[in-house]
Structure formats: C-alpha cells, structure tokens
Amino acid sequence: EKGGYDHFMLKEIFEQPTTIYDCLRGRLDAETGNITMSGIQKYAEQIMNANRIMIVACGTSWHAGLVAEYIIEELCRIPVEVEYASEFRYRNPIINKGDVIIAISQSGETADTLVAIEKAKEQGAIILGIVNAVGSSIARISHAGAYTHAGPEIGVASTKAFTAQLAVLTMTALMLGQQKGTLDRDKFLLLCKELAAIPEKAEIVLKLDSQIKALAEKYKDAADALFLGRGYNFPVALEGALKLKEISYIHAEGYPAAEMKHGPIALVTDQLPVVFVATKDSYHEKVVSNMQEIKARKGKIIAVITEGDTVTPTLADDVIIIPAAHEIVAPMLSVITLQLFSYYVGVAKGYDVDKPRNLAKSVTVE
Numbered sequence: 001e002k003g004g005y006d007h008f009m010l011k012e013i014f015e016q017p018t019t020i021y022d023c024l025r026g027r028l029d030a031e032t033g034n035i036t037m038s039g040i041q042k043y044a045e046q047i048m049n050a051n052r053i054m055i056v057a058c059g060t061s062w063h064a065g066l067v068a069e070y071i072i073e074e075l076c077r078i079p080v081e082v083e084y085a086s087e088f089r090y091r092n093p094i095i096n097k098g099d100v101i102i103a104i105s106q107s108g109e110t111a112d113t114l115v116a117i118e119k120a121k122e123q124g125a126i127i128l129g130i131v132n133a134v135g136s137s138i139a140r141i142s143h144a145g146a147y148t149h150a151g152p153e154i155g156v157a158s159t160k161a162f163t164a165q166l167a168v169l170t171m172t173a174l175m176l177g178q179q180k181g182t183l184d185r186d187k188f189l190l191l192c193k194e195l196a197a198i199p200e201k202a203e204i205v206l207k208l209d210s211q212i213k214a215l216a217e218k219y220k221d222a223a224d225a226l227f228l229g230r231g232y233n234f235p236v237a238l239e240g241a242l243k244l245k246e247i248s249y250i251h252a253e254g255y256p257a258a259e260m261k262h263g264p265i266a267l268v269t270d271q272l273p274v275v276f277v278a279t280k281d282s283y284h285e286k287v288v289s290n291m292q293e294i295k296a297r298k299g300k301i302i303a304v305i306t307e308g309d310t311v312t313p314t315l316a317d318d319v320i321i322i323p324a325a326h327e328i329v330a331p332m333l334s335v336i337t338l339q340l341f342s343y344y345v346g347v348a349k350g351y352d353v354d355k356p357r358n359l360a361k362s363v364t365v366e
C-alpha cells in the first residue's frame with residue numbers, strides 16, 4: 001500500500017506531480033484560458049463584490065491560506081484576512097451577511113475549523129470549503145467550494161494536500177480576477193500556463209531527492225533551525241519549519257526574512273542552520289540582503305533558489321536549485337524541497353515519520 005516507498009509521507013511527497021495534475025485536470029485549460037470550477041462560479045458575483053474574504057484553517061492548511069491571501073489580493077484586489085480557526089471561533093468575530101469565508105481543510109473534520117464555519121454560517125456568511133476528503137463534515141456544511149482531489153493522505157504530516165490546496169486556490173483567484181477585470185488577459189493567460197506547467201516542474205524537483213537526503217544527514221544534529229522567506233515564500237518558510245518540528249522534533253521557526261532582525265537574529269551562531277526560501281521573484285534582492293545579514297553572523301545558510309541564480313550560491317553554504325516558475329506558483333515547487341528535507345532528517349534520526357509523537361492525522365477535538 002506504500003507503493004514501494006518506505007513511508008506514506010515519502011509516497012505522498014512523490015505523488016505530487018500527479019495530484020497537482022489531477023487537481024487541475026478538467027478545470028484548467030491553459031491553452032484557451034478556460035477555468036471551470038462550478039462550485040466557486042455559483043458564488044462568483046458575491047465573492048467579487050465582497051468587502052473582504054476571511055480564510056479560516058489550522059496548521060498546514062492555514063499556511064495555504066496565507067499564500068492565498070497574497071494571491072487573491074494581488075489578482076482580485078479583494079482584502080483578505082487569514083485566521084486560525086481556533087482564534088476566530090472564540091473571539092466573537094464581526095461577521096456580516098454576505099461575508100465570504102473560505103475554510104481550508106485536508107480532512108474536512110478539524111473541529112476548530114468546523115465549528116468556526118458553523119457559527120459564521122448562522123450569522124449569514126457564505127462558506128466556501130476547500131477540502132480534500134470527499135463528503136467530510138466541512139464539505140457538507142459549506143455552501144459550495146472545490147475539492148482538492150489529492151486522494152487519501154495517510155502520513156500525519158500534510159504534504160500533497162498542501163500543494164493541491166495551493167493549486168485550487170490559485171485557480172480560484174485566476175478565475176475571479178479575470179471575471180472581475182482586475183487581472184488583464186495577458187497576465188491571466190501567462191499564469192494559467194505557469195500553473196499548468198507545475199506538475200512537470202514538480203517532477204524535476206523530486207529528482208533532487210538524493211541531494212536533499214545528503215543535506216538532511218549533514219544538518220540532522222542541529223538543535224534549532226530558522227526558515228526565512230518573503231512574499232509568496234514567507235508561508236513556505238512557515239510550512240518548512242512546521243514540517244521539521246513535526247517530523248524531526250528539531251525546534252524550528254519560520255519568519256518573514258526581514259522580520260528576523262527584529263529579534264530572531266539574536267539566535268544566529270555558526271551552529272544555526274538558516275533555510276532561505278529564496279527563489280527568483282520580485283523580493284529576491286531584498287532576500288539576498290537578508291542572507292548577507294545571516295552570513296555576517298556566521299549562520300549556516302541553506303538556500304532554495306532558482307536555476308540560473310548566480311548570486312545566492314556565493315552566500316549560501318548549500319543550495320537546492322529548482323526550476324524557474326512565476327512567483328505566484330513557485331511555492332508549490334519550493335515547498336517540496338522542504339518536505340523532503342524534513343522527511344530525511346526524521347528518517348536519519350530514526351523517528352516514525354508517518355506517526356510523529358503526540359500528533360493525530362485529524363484533530364477532531366478542540
């Protein structure tokens with residue numbers, strides 16, 4: 001059932017070219033620029049005219065929400081707030097009739113997310129569910145939404161569900177931005193093509209498997225790790241840190257790269273690995289100067305970068321080079337390297353990566 005892989009987590013990481021493809025299949029026609037998402041389309045008018053969109057989720061799904069915030073604001077010019085479901089449900093949030101709430105959940109059974117949307121629904125909000133498990137509670141209670149079609153995810157660490165969530169959310173933003181007119185036709189078509197090219201590029205990223213395994217063995221005894229990124233890659237840094245914590249029990253923190261100088265930089269010594277998600281994008285120059293700040297303090301830099309980048313290799317101790325992709329879709333590639341990294345650190349330390357201690361696959365208690 002593990003299809004020849006040692007663990008479900010590894011199998012699911014390697015399934016990503018297929019799962020992302022399955023998620024786009026039948027919905028995105030990159031040639032003609034057609035996006036068909038009937039559940040979302042039903043509420044397209046309300047979403048486009050909403051004063052704001054609230055995204056509620058937990059854990060990895062919350063990280064997908066953060067990426068979506070940047071994408072929806074950029075392409076659709078609708079204000080987006082991303083909330084931890086557990087905080088949202090208890091703090092008497094202001095919800096008006098017609099507000100749009102997007103709930104993101106792999107399992108569709110996460111108690112905090114479920115209760116949060118139940119309450120918001122009673123108050124008149126429109127609930128869209130981005131869910132992997134078909135027929136799950138969150139899918140049933142949502143007014144509409146879209147399934148991620150990643151297939152069952154068995155490993156406790158979420159991997160393929162995350163990239164499928166990003167694929168669905170990106171398609172949603174593209175569809176709405178184009179209808180709303182906030183996204184011009186050329187950019188829309190370009191982004192459709194960029195999105196459609198992700199499965200193939202993910203395949204190339206997976207070829208880095210043995211290189212990443214060697215890196216994981218090199219850094220496995222670190223006591224702590226810092227993950228940094230900006231813009232679309234900031235949530236990827238958070239996700240890289242969460243994966244490492246879950247699977248290898250190494251204390252890790254994810255930060256927006258520039259925020260590091262407001263505190264975490266005090267942690268930097270020659271013993272601290274600092275993972276930069278530094279693919280080529282509009283933030284790149286800024287990320288490079290953050291990297292210089294870490295290098296000046298002798299931190300060990302591991303950088304996930306884009307092929308052709310000649311600057312970061314002169315600063316980093318180790319580089320992981322991935323194919324070029326538009327910044328909006330790049331997180332689906334950069335995150336795969338961090339999934340593999342945490343997987344191999346966990347394995348090198350002899351841990352049960354499919355069932356990390358103290359964790360359950362779905363958190364159905366609050």
Ligand code: M6R
Nearest residue numbers: 059060061105106107110157158
């Ligand atoms: O099933 P959900 O997406 O609602 O689950 C949310 C979180 O519990 C989940 O993402 C958790 O953080 C994972 N263990 C992350 O790998």
